[in-house]
Amino acid sequence: MQAFKAVKQIYTPPLELLNLLDEFRRMVDNCIRIGLAENISSMKALSRRCYHELIKYNVLTRYCLTAISKATSILRNYRHSLRKNPMTKKPYASKPLLTDCYAFRIVDGKLRLPIRPGEYVFVPLNTYVLRSIMNYTLHSVCLTSSTISLSFSKEVNQVKSVGLVGIDRNLDNVTVGSSINDVKKYDLSRASEVKENCRQIKRGLRRNDYRIRKEIYSKYGRIERNRVNSILHNVSIKIVRAAKEKQFGIVMENLKGIRKLYRHGNGQGSNYRAKMNGWSYAELQRQVEYKARWEGIPVF
DSSP states (O other), X not given: OEXXXXXXXXXXXXXXXHXXXXXXXXXXXXXXXXXHHTTOOSHHHHHHHHXXXXXXXXXXXXXXXXXXXXXXXXXXXXXXXXXXXXXXXXXXOOSOEEEESSSOEEETTEEEEEEETTEEEEEEOOHHXXXXXXXXXXXXXXXXXXXXXXXXXXXXXXXXXXXXXXXXEOSSEEEEEETTSOEEEEEOHHHHHHXXXXXXXXXTOOOOOHHHHHHHXXXXXXXXXXHHHHHHHHHHHHHHHHHHXXXXXXXXXXXXTGGGGGOTTSSOXXXXXXXXXXXXXXXXXXXXXHHHHHTTOOBO
């Protein structure tokens, strides 16, 4: 069984790489426009329709397939959202980006990307990234104007579980019970406090200027996401580590559709609905799943 992880690094791109990111973004946008106009959402159909148009761009042809793949995933997410909300806005790639699965290499501690035939751009990788990807198989790289994300994998043997660990996700805590009657509760009240503080700051903003509001909302959204994810990261590590020590599988409840309980018009106050709809139950599940898969622990 293959298990995947990704590691991210902040960097400052050189000018030629920024130009490549912007050109790739335009390629993705072109594919999205064609896919929407002609109702195409499959990788194969979009490749047949767009490949020859993308060759006209001033980039290597090896980036054409990854641009089509990126556009396909955006179109599929759009159609999925459209089924839930018919008023969903049409998607587009608004920021410079680049995804590559074929051409990148790691050379002398640097990420090497081709920009023209025989010409490359090199981006230094920090020690943490190099240590994280050492001895693993690299799969893809995703670049924005400020970050690099490298995806890598390894082959793992699934643990034959001798018992189970059940995870009950709640707003302010996570309760974990095992098949040997061992129950432990992890406090998440700090995550709720961070979310509430950021929500109050954004709610108190009275400037009638869209650009300022967008900048402030983005800033505190980033602060909230980083702090909450750090808290969930520590909890998920402890859960997976305990399950690995006892060779237990992990079981989580299916909370799909729980947001429907806290919609406008259900007779609940706005503060209560905001608190319940801001609950990061899916992020905790994502972190537990990929960490358990990396250790070969089955998750149900």
